[in-house]
Amino acid sequence: MTDIPDRQTSGLGFVGQRVKRVEDERFLIGEGQFVADLNPKGVLHAAFLRSPFAHATLNSIDVSTAAALPGVARVFTAAELNAVTNSFPPLFMIEGLYTPLYKCMSEDKVRHIGDPVALVLAESRYIAEDALELIEVEYHELQATGTIDQALAPGREQLWDRADGNILGDISADFGDVATIFADADRVITRTFNCPRQTNQPMETRGSVVIVDPATGHLEIHNTSQAPHFLKWAVAGLLVNDGAFRNLSRFARNKDRRKAFSAAAKAFVSTNKQKLLEQDPAGQKSQMKKDMSFLRAQARMAMGLLASNDYPTVKAGDIGGAFGSKGSVSREDIALAAAARQLGTSVQWIEDRVENLLDGGQAREERFTVSLAVDNDGTLKGMKVDAVLDGGAYASFPVSAAVTVLLWKLYMPGPYDFKAFELNAKIVATNKGKVVPYRGPWANETWMRERMLDVVAKELDISAADIRLKNVIREENMPAAFLTGPTLDETMSVAKTLDRALEMVDFDQLEQDKAAAEARGHRLGLGISSYHEAAPGPPNFFSSAQPGSDMFLHEDGRAEIQADGRIVMYTSQSPHGQSHQTTYKQVAADEFGVAMEDIEIVWGDTDRTQFSFLGTGASRGGPLGAGVMRMTARELRNQVVKVAADMLEAAKEDIEIVNGNIHVVGVPTRGTTYADVAAKVASDQAVSTGPVFKEEMKYEGVGNGGWSVATHIAWVDIDLETGQVEIPRYLVVEDCGPIINPGIVDGQVRGGVAQGIGAVFYERHHYDDNANLLSTTYMDYLIPTAMEIPKIEIEHMETLTKGENDARGVGEGGMIGAPAALTNAVSDALGVDVLEQHLPPYRLLELAGIISS
């Protein structure tokens, strides 16, 4: 690793440098503060009884023996907890989608292996698990649905009464004149691609510690949440222990709350007038057609929020990864909070790995039948896709699988100049764990498209490079908007990364290497893939997917200087491995002209940080999170400079700050400090603690643009005798704009590529045809280790258009690009069409025709 230049001697700022992560020390010496480290005194330990059947009705449950076990404080049945909580209502509605309502526990019917049916609270997790074995449940097994084909088969047992044919969503979109384009093209090429299930596997599982204040009953929830504010509202809204009528009358009597509510509602409506007008009621109608009761559930949730003055405090400390799986509110989170409130005692649930594999979050089981209309010279003209997404049993809350479909709608034609595109997507219910966003939730559109480009190139006898070069959208002839709606600008620089990546390949050498591999009984192939992602995307990105949906997507900033001169920056992000603490300190330290350790970053505590619907997600931490950090820091610095200028009897334009020394340019010896300026203001205001400077702002980013792009090229070497794979070279040329910390960007890219390598060669979440989960431990769900991950070469291009805040997100891209590059390389090596994403050694030998399938 290159040495970090010393800022004092180099005169450089921190931004752009490979500064070491400030998080590392505490993590490496075991001083991180994860939920399991909290262990409050006297806390009760939770264990959930989970269904051993994929699909069954519950006839009876008897918890009496379990409840009598010494050390057990309480056993709750599903019915008991469901009675004091509301259904998870769909927040997210789109035309053609139906989201079944569900409760935190399953009392009549279980819908996947691991579905929670009872909750034990005991002195230790050991005793709690002992008690689980004493609960007697009588199940009546039902036909289970384990595959997309089964879900779509007529006459299949339904998971949900109102989801006819197990179809939860049937969503279509089209752009351009599809019929004419397809009729006029030289040919239409069609293939079907399959991707099996994967699971986001963070190192730290889910967990929640609910601390009850004995005096007030206030809940303080320490949770592994990517979105603590959303969790806080969800818990407040879903815990109604008094029933609707009592809540209503409490609301009616609660004058302050009512006032506050109507003021907030007015403010919201006036700031979001335009976006509210854009809202399309079709989604609500779709849901209503299937199930009116969601209105009641929404009303109950709202009532839950309005009836109570005491919302829980949610705190997210250090989090050991999530990859999207901790953005949703877990059923367990609600059950646990309800149990704590019922008992008046602190409780905790630290999910174990088996539970996490059962229902911690799963993804990517999708099928695509794609037809490309092309001309014989390789011009891409039209794309038609029939897609099916295996949605599992319960919709994750609030971001469900439907969001993936919406993003497909925008991304599928990729960075290429298609003239027409049509998508018909179905979401089917199966008896499997819940589907959550997983690092680049839409990513299979890139896999499917980039794989299909190679299929087409082969059929037209042109090279994989040429078909991309011919069709990629270039800056010179860039349209104002993609065919699918979002606007674009020079940050959509896929062509630049493609050109550069191809420049870095010696194709003559490749031919020699292929021959040498063949001589050893191996096959070598090269695969290319390119993609663009909204990180955060242009202002019309989310509204192109769903009108008005960007209403909650601004990033609020807040910063203070305390009376003692400490600089405290608040973020509504909830970092879980992305190194926000380091990058935000870099950005803020440069603005303030101080050392990184002079900046305190506060995150994850809903009592202290500003509201955010999303928390950390959707590649926003760099562009919006760091962007608002910079702007609030700058405002605050200016406030300080104004006071300092008075103190120094100078004009504020003449003030500079170097290493914390606030002085007139050229006169560093007569300077002052943040501490002195803060002390002066504090004494003027006659205060001794608390903030003396404050700044708050809403931030929506730099405007148009915001695309993050890359081209990946993979070399894959396959031993034709054994199917074992090596990746002799892996190249990423990426453009996420100006880089705040190259070390961290490299780490994000490498981690994403590693998960892509996992998806293709190692990771498959394996359910059998009866929806039994076979990969329930790490003996069977194989995550690649350092031994399986090759050196990954990364080349950065930093297209800068909007100035200093033009950083774009980079966390998801590695995972988006890798599966296509790798499967394309396999296809090139073996000379066959690869139509599936997961390729273990046996499958490679089947594809090579060496063994029979």
Place this chain on the structure above:
Amino acid sequence: MKNPPFNYHRPASVDEALALLTEHGDEAKVLAGGQSLLPIMALRLGRPEHVIDIGAIDELKSISVGGGITIGAMVRHAEAEKSAEVAEQTPLITAALPYVGHRAIRNRGTVVGSIAHADGAAEMPAVCLAIGATMHIASSTQTRQVAAADFFQGFFTTSIEANELLTAVHFPAQSTSAGSTVVEISRRHSDYAMCGLACMIDAPDGTIVSAALSFFGVASAAVRATEAEAALVGKAPNNETFAAAATIVSNTLAPDDDIHATAAYRRHIAGVLTRRGLAEATSQIGIRA
């Protein structure tokens, strides 16, 4: 993933351990390195009422030389892996051990524990079959010796009785005219093999006089490919001979499908490993002499 309650015993001598086994028999499990037993208990797939930890018994901690190598029940994989005596006397063991899990697992897990556990995918039971190891088994009333061929009885099953302890395993020294190796194919580095082979070939004067092909990962217990072994004897150790043996192996093994590999794949790579293993073993001949 927390184990059910159990009574923990930590005897200081073999006699004490045997007395405990006599007393608790079926309700007890011996704890050696714990690398297999503890995960099984945490997943509640096994629930012994008594756990008898033999980790404090010094008499079980030695590797001794004499007509080969005898490895005591508390010798860790890592110790045997780096032992010069083991490498000298029984190079097949030295070849096998680096494949057993990761370094951290080998630092705690024991060679004899792995043999007692009798996982059909594990390396050491196959090595025992290939070399013809002898099991030293004791109870409070008797000690007995069992040949490896009689010891392994199928899926995680051996001839150790509930009141018995496997105190040591004896491995005869490898013939000076023999060569041996372990080859295997696993999904990831250090995973249990989808198919593996412990093989030995003895060819004093350019003719094979004996061969052992001991497979793991292809059946409920380690298996010798006896037909292929017989076909090797009397032949010259060359690629043609090995290819013929490989064909027999692929045709005679009857592995199962699982989520990591199909039966057809396992049969295929068993043949590949036969060729590779025999060639590598042949190249080892004379290296130690």
